[in-house]
Amino acid sequence: MIRAVIDIIVSIAAGFYTTGRHLFVRPVTESYPEYKRPLPARSRARIILTRDPEGRERCVACYLCSGVCPVNCISMQAAEDSQGRRYAAWFRINFGRCIYCGLCEQACPTSAIQLTPDFEHIRRDILDMVFEKQDLLVDLCGKDPDYDFYQHAGVVVGLAGKGDHISENPPVNTRTNMP
Amino acid sequence: MWIWLLGYLVLMAKITAVLTAVMVLAAYLVLVERKLLGRFQVRYGPNRAGIYGILQPVADGIKLLLKEDLVPEGADRAIFLAAPAVVATTALMMFAVVPFGPRLTIGGREIPMVITDINVGLLYVFALSSLGVYGVALGGWASNSKYALLGGIRGAAQMISYELALGLSIVPVVMLAGSFSLVDIVNAQAGLPFILVQPLAFGVFLISAMAETKRIPFDLPEAETELGAGYHTEYSGMRFGLFFLGEYVHMQVMGALVAVFFLGGWRGPVLPPPVWLLVKIVFVVLFMIWVRATLPRLRYDQLMNLGWKVLIPLALVNILITGAFVAA
Amino acid sequence: MPKLIIDNREIEVPEGTKVIKAAEKLGIYIPRFCFHHALGAVGACRVCAVKFQEGPVDGVQMSCMIDAQDGMKVSTADPEAADFRRSVIEWLMLNHPHDCPVCDEGGHCLLQDLTVAGGHGIRRSKGRKRTYTDQYLGPLVYHEMNRCIQCYRCVRFYREYSGYSDLGVTGIAGRVYFGRLREGILESPFAGNLIDICPTGVYTDRPSRYTGRRWDFERTPGVCIHCSLGCRTTVSARYRQVVRVEGRFSQQVNRDFICDRGRYGFYYADRPGRPRNGRINGQTVSAQQAVEEARDRLQRITQEHGPEAVGIIGSARSSLQTLSALVHLCHTTGWQGPVFRNTWIAGAAADAAVRALSPENAFSMREIETADAILAVGADPVNEAPMLALAMRQAQRTGAEIIAIDPRPLDWPFDFAHLACRAEEMEETLASAAERLSASRRPVVICGTEITDDGIVMQAADLVAGLRGSDKRAGLFCTMPQANSFGAALLDESNACAADLADRIETGQIRALAVFESDLWHVFPDRSRLSTALEKLDLLVSVDFLDTPLFENADIGIPSLTVFEAGGIYVNQEGRAQQVRPAHTGGLPIAAAGLGDHPPRSFSPDVPGRDMPAAWAAAFSLSGQAPPETDAQMTAWMRDNFAVLADLAHMEADGVRLFAGRKVSIPDEAQIPEKKPDQFLELLPAPTIFGGEPMSGHSQCLRELAGLPAVWMARADADRLGIADDDRVSLGFENIEVTLNVRISDPMAQGVLVVYRHPDIDWQPAPDGKRIFISEDQIRRIEKA
Ligand code: SF4
Ligand code: SF4
Ligand code: SF4
Ligand code: SF4
Numbered sequence A: 001m002i003r004a005v006i007d008i009i010v011s012i013a014a015g016f017y018t019t020g021r022h023l024f025v026r027p028v029t030e031s032y033p034e035y036k037r038p039l040p041a042r043s044r045a046r047i048i049l050t051r052d053p054e055g056r057e058r059c060v061a062c063y064l065c066s067g068v069c070p071v072n073c074i075s076m077q078a079a080e081d082s083q084g085r086r087y088a089a090w091f092r093i094n095f096g097r098c099i100y101c102g103l104c105e106q107a108c109p110t111s112a113i114q115l116t117p118d119f120e121h122i123r124r125d126i127l128d129m130v131f132e133k134q135d136l137l138v139d140l141c142g143k144d145p146d147y148d149f150y151q152h153a154g155v156v157v158g159l160a161g162k163g164d165h166i167s168e169n170p171p172v173n174t175r176t177n178m179p
Numbered sequence B: 001m002w003i004w005l006l007g008y009l010v011l012m013a014k015i016t017a018v019l020t021a022v023m024v025l026a027a028y029l030v031l032v033e034r035k036l037l038g039r040f041q042v043r044y045g046p047n048r049a050g051i052y053g054i055l056q057p058v059a060d061g062i063k064l065l066l067k068e069d070l071v072p073e074g075a076d077r078a079i080f081l082a083a084p085a086v087v088a089t090t091a092l093m094m095f096a097v098v099p100f101g102p103r104l105t106i107g108g109r110e111i112p113m114v115i116t117d118i119n120v121g122l123l124y125v126f127a128l129s130s131l132g133v134y135g136v137a138l139g140g141w142a143s144n145s146k147y148a149l150l151g152g153i154r155g156a157a158q159m160i161s162y163e164l165a166l167g168l169s170i171v172p173v174v175m176l177a178g179s180f181s182l183v184d185i186v187n188a189q190a191g192l193p194f195i196l197v198q199p200l201a202f203g204v205f206l207i208s209a210m211a212e213t214k215r216i217p218f219d220l221p222e223a224e225t226e227l228g229a230g231y232h233t234e235y236s237g238m239r240f241g242l243f244f245l246g247e248y249v250h251m252q253v254m255g256a257l258v259a260v261f262f263l264g265g266w267r268g269p270v271l272p273p274p275v276w277l278l279v280k281i282v283f284v285v286l287f288m289i290w291v292r293a294t295l296p297r298l299r300y301d302q303l304m305n306l307g308w309k310v311l312i313p314l315a316l317v318n319i320l321i322t323g324a325f326v327a328a
Numbered sequence C: 001m002p003k004l005i006i007d008n009r010e011i012e013v014p015e016g017t018k019v020i021k022a023a024e025k026l027g028i029y030i031p032r033f034c035f036h037h038a039l040g041a042v043g044a045c046r047v048c049a050v051k052f053q054e055g056p057v058d059g060v061q062m063s064c065m066i067d068a069q070d071g072m073k074v075s076t077a078d079p080e081a082a083d084f085r086r087s088v089i090e091w092l093m094l095n096h097p098h099d100c101p102v103c104d105e106g107g108h109c110l111l112q113d114l115t116v117a118g119g120h121g122i123r124r125s126k127g128r129k130r131t132y133t134d135q136y137l138g139p140l141v142y143h144e145m146n147r148c149i150q151c152y153r154c155v156r157f158y159r160e161y162s163g164y165s166d167l168g169v170t171g172i173a174g175r176v177y178f179g180r181l182r183e184g185i186l187e188s189p190f191a192g193n194l195i196d197i198c199p200t201g202v203y204t205d206r207p208s209r210y211t212g213r214r215w216d217f218e219r220t221p222g223v224c225i226h227c228s229l230g231c232r233t234t235v236s237a238r239y240r241q242v243v244r245v246e247g248r249f250s251q252q253v254n255r256d257f258i259c260d261r262g263r264y265g266f267y268y269a270d271r272p273g274r275p276r277n278g279r280i281n282g283q284t285v286s287a288q289q290a291v292e293e294a295r296d297r298l299q300r301i302t303q304e305h306g307p308e309a310v311g312i313i314g315s316a317r318s319s320l321q322t323l324s325a326l327v328h329l330c331h332t333t334g335w336q337g338p339v340f341r342n343t344w345i346a347g348a349a350a351d352a353a354v355r356a357l358s359p360e361n362a363f364s365m366r367e368i369e370t371a372d373a374i375l376a377v378g379a380d381p382v383n384e385a386p387m388l389a390l391a392m393r394q395a396q397r398t399g400a401e402i403i404a405i406d407p408r409p410l411d412w413p414f415d416f417a418h419l420a421c422r423a424e425e426m427e428e429t430l431a432s433a434a435e436r437l438s439a440s441r442r443p444v445v446i447c448g449t450e451i452t453d454d455g456i457v458m459q460a461a462d463l464v465a466g467l468r469g470s471d472k473r474a475g476l477f478c479t480m481p482q483a484n485s486f487g488a489a490l491l492d493e494s495n496a497c498a499a500d501l502a503d504r505i506e507t508g509q510i511r512a513l514a515v516f517e518s519d520l521w522h523v524f525p526d527r528s529r530l531s532t533a534l535e536k537l538d539l540l541v542s543v544d545f546l547d548t549p550l551f552e553n554a555d556i557g558i559p560s561l562t563v564f565e566a567g568g569i570y571v572n573q574e575g576r577a578q579q580v581r582p583a584h585t586g587g588l589p590i591a592a593a594g595l596g597d598h599p600p601r602s603f604s605p606d607v608p609g610r611d612m613p614a615a616w617a618a619a620f621s622l623s624g625q626a627p628p629e630t631d632a633q634m635t636a637w638m639r640d641n642f643a644v645l646a647d648l649a650h651m652e653a654d655g656v657r658l659f660a661g662r663k664v665s666i667p668d669e670a671q672i673p674e675k676k677p678d679q680f681l682e683l684l685p686a687p688t689i690f691g692g693e694p695m696s697g698h699s700q701c702l703r704e705l706a707g708l709p710a711v712w713m714a715r716a717d718a719d720r721l722g723i724a725d726d727d728r729v730s731l732g733f734e735n736i737e738v739t740l741n742v743r744i745s746d747p748m749a750q751g752v753l754v755v756y757r758h759p760d761i762d763w764q765p766a767p768d769g770k771r772i773f774i775s776e777d778q779i780r781r782i783e784k785a
């Protein structure tokens, strides 16, 4: 009983000692606007649309990012260009709603949509937080610099013919029954 | 006639002085608490409004005043609106009986350095303290929100439980001083402050006082991790500000009571008496802040156990012992 | 009735039920690619494997291939079976391209679902993939053969179910190829169903290519209004615009499939020229202003010249709501009409059909599938009611004999005996052919109402009545010209046709005309007469969602909502009233509302162009009455005010059958068709599947399929006149001179020139009670340049 009371008192005292000692320790806080810490590339803030290594738009407007977005802040319209490439006729992210969860980046099959460490993009007018495709598109490849979706997809969009893409056999001849 | 008028004026002056001091202190206690908590947690605390964040209370005040005053749908309007005022007023009124110096003689007239010295001052304090519970319970109930309701009920249960320990712990002090008047109690400590005579009573009182003020580790009524903000979840703007003010004034009251009952009130060498009182109050409050930075919140059953099974028996034993000594 | 246990639950199923179906009855969905309840099983995909634990069959087997038998104990979750299914999908994915992001099937793809369900998220194989070259299959269907998993559903539907043979399977082993056997576009007017039926993205919808994913669409149950069958559809809308229409299962009407006219006919709803604003004397105003102006001016004319001076015209493409509101409008105001019949003859035949059909003799399409003998008279299902052709095909597959009595060159996807004859010979031919039905147990007579007259319909009804017996169930099935022809006939009291109104306009009795969702130019036989008549009017009001020439020329134009925006009730040719729900809110599509290349950058609760009324609401407003506020109130109002519509209260999933409850009777004055004079040929305008119908005619993709306008003639006639296939001829009749390509057909009636309606033919020689005869010397061959 006495031991228990002593134990209690000692452990509470230890707590007070710990917190009390902190008063004389230098705070570890980094003061934000005065000091800006360099953020790792995978930090999740302002979203960009990247390009493939040849400089073409990567986004194929597949609607996966807009489908997965938990707050429904991405909208777009897919379209087809003269080469048969599927692309986004318009692409809009409402950053007023975005929670920077990064699910869109995870869902993107083309590595087009990526979150960047640039978190300092606040606007006074909520409508200025609605970014259109031209505001989102950058001239970089971002985090996955070598990937070109259409080289793997197998559809013909002017890069190469059927069977000429990565890891494809030439088209089969269906007019012969020879093995 | 003019004597009456003069007395009235003096009274007003005292009230104004005490209220101003209490309010300013409350505002800055918030800042001090936030700064200190910051340091206890190895960070800075508020440091943007003015140097070292000195204007933070001003900024907070302006913010609270300008915010929209929302009344939730389905709330009991009248009670909802009145509850914060109950909390703040009762807390402030308790200062009426706290002596902040010896009698002063000016122009042959004796002016007591207390707003009013009623002979049952101690009972007055406890009465008001009990009334303050209404603000919490009613505010929580009137909000028409489950969190607020739970917070209000917890507040009522907790404050009533600890009122007992609080009251019982002070009985030996009264027995020693032989009076309910706070002035007399201070005077009775001319020799030794009661903390040396009654360390057990001091301990019980201090713990119960923290519970009365609903501060960590006894902040179950507003436990933000479980109840949002407890009984004031639905409040905004200055009404929330009143709850906040009430809490900090309450802290000061408790500090003042600790000072009066156990630390000899305004007594002390060198410095003028009101300063000594102030120093003692601040000292007690700082200790409460340290406690907040250190101890985790109790569980509800632990809270009740501590109150009913530890503090009240201890206080009762203490009364018996003191009684025996006084009688002897 | 075998009893078996599936996943520890017992079920009894009819003899011959496959295990996969039995499981479905218990609510257990066994994965499948090749099995389809309309097409049956072939056991090609191996993904329906389950474990047979006890009973006559043992081990892992295909549940779609094995009949349920007594004493079977089946486990779908057995690890061995689950592993097997998982491996099957992984093998299928060895060659499947990784192009889901650019595949329109993604999001409702069976292969995608099962791949995810099997947990095969990452391809383990490092091998190279097989590829195929694709084909251009026409404006409707896109081909991407790499995605094929060889389930054979497409060929089974295309060749076996629908009876066309230009798509098939070639190659062997790992080179099996599904596509057209020769270059060219798909010939079947049901080809769009390949899109629905292919479990992967080999066939995808070309007109709506890349418009969105299914999860983004507002999908609403709809009913097709492009012919009188009223097939069930699912309408997908996005951004206030219909983007895709698919077939929806219906027990009694279309089963699983729809025709391409129904699938692609919706493009009229958001074409750029669609009227979205009111119009007063050529000035653009808001829709509400136009309604108010029309109301005021109609009232003024009524006051000055009496209520007989105003005429109301409706059409059978309107919803039952609109039709009943028009009847009510004329009742309350005393205005003339409403006139629902375009021409007297077509209306009379449809009216006779409505009177002849009763709960005893009316067959649904489902019942046609089980008929054992079918006699079609004056009906060309492929062109008039396409899905009927598929129903007949199913009957023929189970051995039904099919006889057609028709002057036209019929091109049907099944075997049938064609008794080609002209209108005046029809009665006789029908009487003699009836013999051949006497031995059958479930005979059906299908009767058209577009090129026949009411006499033939009556005769068909009498024939059916005669065939019925205690052990025989005989049915009558009539096709009608438009989606709501049955509803119009139910409500039509005046039996007048547009020509009757024209008479009264010419005599000055009628001074104002309000035309609801009808294009007189399209349907009125005599155009020059029509335009002079319309000139005489003081006021012409047009309420429509199409930018018809009439709307363009009207003094007041009021835009109305399409079926996708307003919904409505449509009564199909067997009297089945079916409810359509609005698929999206009315108003400008978002694509059109944004001025740039993206939707407008503003927040607003208003929808631009939202003030367009439904046609029925406009009808109420024209007489100054407030329309019922909600659709439900409108339906209740119809039930209360029209005795024939009282049964609408019993609307169920399959709709509700409404019947006129009038007796079949031989018409007082039997219409005996005129005899064709010698040295003359009859000109027979005929409906056609693509391009001939006013709404779907606006779909660009269907117009592409309509081909060139042509005149068909029998080989004997062509030989006599010295005309060869593909020649160009000029035809002269009634001051009109047209030039058309000639197509020669063997099995059509002699002495007839058939011209299928075509969007490029702007004359409308629809017979106004009388037939058109062209003298042989007015048919001249034109030398090709
Ligand atoms: S980060 Fe999250 S919330 Fe933001 S756009 Fe992407 S998915 Fe949506
Ligand atoms: S997931 Fe990627 S490719 Fe698909 S729409 Fe979004 S950004 Fe474009
Ligand atoms: S094309 Fe489609 S339906 Fe036809 S076999 Fe291949 S996967 Fe099956
Ligand atoms: S058969 Fe008629 S109702 Fe059915 S989909 Fe085709 S056009 Fe529409």
Ligand code: FES
Binding pocket: C031, C032, C033, C034, C035, C041, C042, C043, C044, C045, C046, C047, C048, C049, C062, C063, C064, C065
């Ligand atoms: S569904 Fe049974 S083998 Fe394909």
